[in-house]
Amino acid sequence: MSRAQNGCRGGGRGIKEPLLIDAVIGKVVKRNRQNLSAAWIDYKKAFDSVHHTWLKRVLKLYKVNCTVQHFLGQCMGQWNTIFCHLGERMKAAENHIRIRRGIFQGDCLSPIWFCLSLNPLSTLLEGSGKGFQLRKGDTKVTHLFYMDDLKLFASSRSHLMELLIITCDFSNSIRMKLGTNKCAVLHVERGRVANSDGIDLSMPINKSTLSEADT
Numbered sequence: 001m002s003r004a005q006n007g008c009r010g011g012g013r014g015i016k017e018p019l020l021i022d023a024v025i026g027k028v029v030k031r032n033r034q035n036l037s038a039a040w041i042d043y044k045k046a047f048d049s050v051h052h053t054w055l056k057r058v059l060k061l062y063k064v065n066c067t068v069q070h071f072l073g074q075c076m077g078q079w080n081t082i083f084c085h086l087g088e089r090m091k092a093a094e095n096h097i098r099i100r101r102g103i104f105q106g107d108c109l110s111p112i113w114f115c116l117s118l119n120p121l122s123t124l125l126e127g128s129g130k131g132f133q134l135r136k137g138d139t140k141v142t143h144l145f146y147m148d149d150l151k152l153f154a155s156s157r158s159h160l161m162e163l164l165i166i167t168c169d170f171s172n173s174i175r176m177k178l179g180t181n182k183c184a185v186l187h188v189e190r191g192r193v194a195n196s197d198g199i200d201l202s203m204p205i206n207k208s209t210l211s212e213a214d215t
Contacts, residue, residue: 005146035156039185046148050101054175058119059116062119
């Protein structure tokens with residue numbers, strides 16, 4: 001599991017670690033009058049929308065034991081439901097409706113499995129070479145995860161747009177949507193909060209949007 005994921009990573013400190021990192025970045029930006037662009041990303045009904053084909057695929061990507069893969073695949077193949085009205089099955093409805101999306105909440109396996117399904121996004125973001133660098137020579141902080149809550153960090157608007165494009169492309173590929181009403185963007189210029197005009201998370205984000213951010 002990526003060190004950026006603090007939800008289910010072994011040895012992690014939960015929400016304390018991302019809050020501490022976020023506070024340190026804020027103090028450094030203000031003290032040194034640096035530029036910072038950040039975005040808060042939230043997935044829409046994340047646990048309910050993750051597709052079963054991707055959940056099974058990610059087990060293969062991380063080489064989970066084949067017996068475990070087979071067992072979980074067989075279990076998901078039996079997930080179904082029926083429509084009832086006043087306690088009786090509706091005659092017009094199908095006998096069994098196959099469930100192809102979503103994962104259980106409340107058991108010990110689902111949170112880890114869900115975080116693993118978003119782990120490739122951490123790899124893509126960390127490999128982008130963008131992010132915010134606290135000191136010269138330090139590793140750049142590109143993002144922080146807590147379960148499905150994601151925060152992106154960049155040193156400029158254009159770099160933030162590149163991270164957003166990676167995030168949106170990955171999300172589209174696994175057929176998960178962003179809850180744009182819970183997403184936000186912040187720009188800090190020379191230690192002062194600036195406006196965030198030019199980035200609308202409710203609109204499609206692609207390379208043309210990146211060129212607009214550069215201007």
